[in-house]
Each structure stands twice: as structure tokens, then as C-alpha cells.
Amino acid sequence: MSMTTKISNLGSQLTTGRLLTAMFLLTVLSSASAQDTLGRISDQSSETEIRQYCTNIIEPARDQRYLLQKQELEKLQADVDKRIAVLEDRRSEYQDWLKRRNDYMKQAEAGLVDIYKTMKADAAAPQLEEMKAGIAAAIIMKLPARQSGLILSEMDAKKAAMVASIMSSAADPNTSKDPT
DSSP states (O other), X not given: OOHHHHHHHHHHHSOHHHHHHHHHHXXXXXXXXXXXXXXXXXXXXXXXXXXXXXHHHHHHHHHHHHHHHHHHXXXXXXXXXXXXXXXXXXXXXXXXXXXXXXXXXXXXHHHHXXXXXXXXXXXXXXXXXXXXHHHHHHHHHHSOHHHHXXXXXXXXXXXXXXXXXXXXXXXXXXXXXXXX
């Protein structure tokens, strides 16, 4: 049934005011159903277009993501390389400082041993008693045996026994390097 037929059928039944209202409603209803039909077609086509668009850009999007990840990894690698360089610089500084310290300690130790070599046993014994037992033992071990014996005999018996114990431990290969 066409729109005109519907209107004419209604026209015979309704007054003019009612006729205009009915025409308006029919126009709106037919327009709404047309829009609904058009909307469904539009939704289907836009869904298809969206799917097609996503399919078309999936590879470039993946490539772009990989590129961004690669750039981030390169940035992190550069940061790690920079930190490694700083650590290497600090390591070389530390090794240089340690070498200078060890050289100084050897010179100081040699000088200290030379000082105690020239001292009399009764003068050296009280000084060595006041030192840490490990240091005193190291100095006494480097002195000639005769002078070491004289110094130990002049020291307090307990301190001399501790120094002698450290000296004997130092000679034992089964003990640790730390004499204290």
C-alpha cells in the first residue's frame, strides 16, 4: 500500500487537523524506518570498512612498533655502554691508587724495618708491645733472627707469646692470610 493510498484512506475518516497530524506521523515513521534501514546498512559497511582498514594497516603498525622497540633498545644499550665506560674509568683509577698505596706501604715497611734494625732490643721492645700484634709480628719477622730473639725477650711475656704465635701461624701454609 502506497503512502498516498494510506493518506487518502485516513483522509476520509479524519478531519483536516487530524489528517495533518496523521500525515506528519506517517512521514516521521517512514523516515525513521528509512533511517533505521540506512543505519543498519551503514553499520555493516562501516564495520567492513573498519575491518578492511585494520587489515591494511596491521603490517605498517607492527613495523612501526618494532622500530620504536629497536630505538628504545639502542637507547638503553647506549646508556649501559656509558655506565660501563664510567665503571672502567673508576676501576683503572682504583687500581692506580691501590698500586701507589702498595708501593708506599712497601717503602714504609722497608723503612720501618730498617729503623728497628738499628735500634737496640730494649728500646724497640716497648714500642712493638704497643703496636697491634700482627704488625709487630710482621716487623719482627723481617729482622735478623738474633735481633728478633732479643726484642722478644725484652717484651712482656704475654705479648711476646702472641707475636710468636702469629709468626708461627704465618709460616704454616694451612692458616689464613689474616694473622689476627
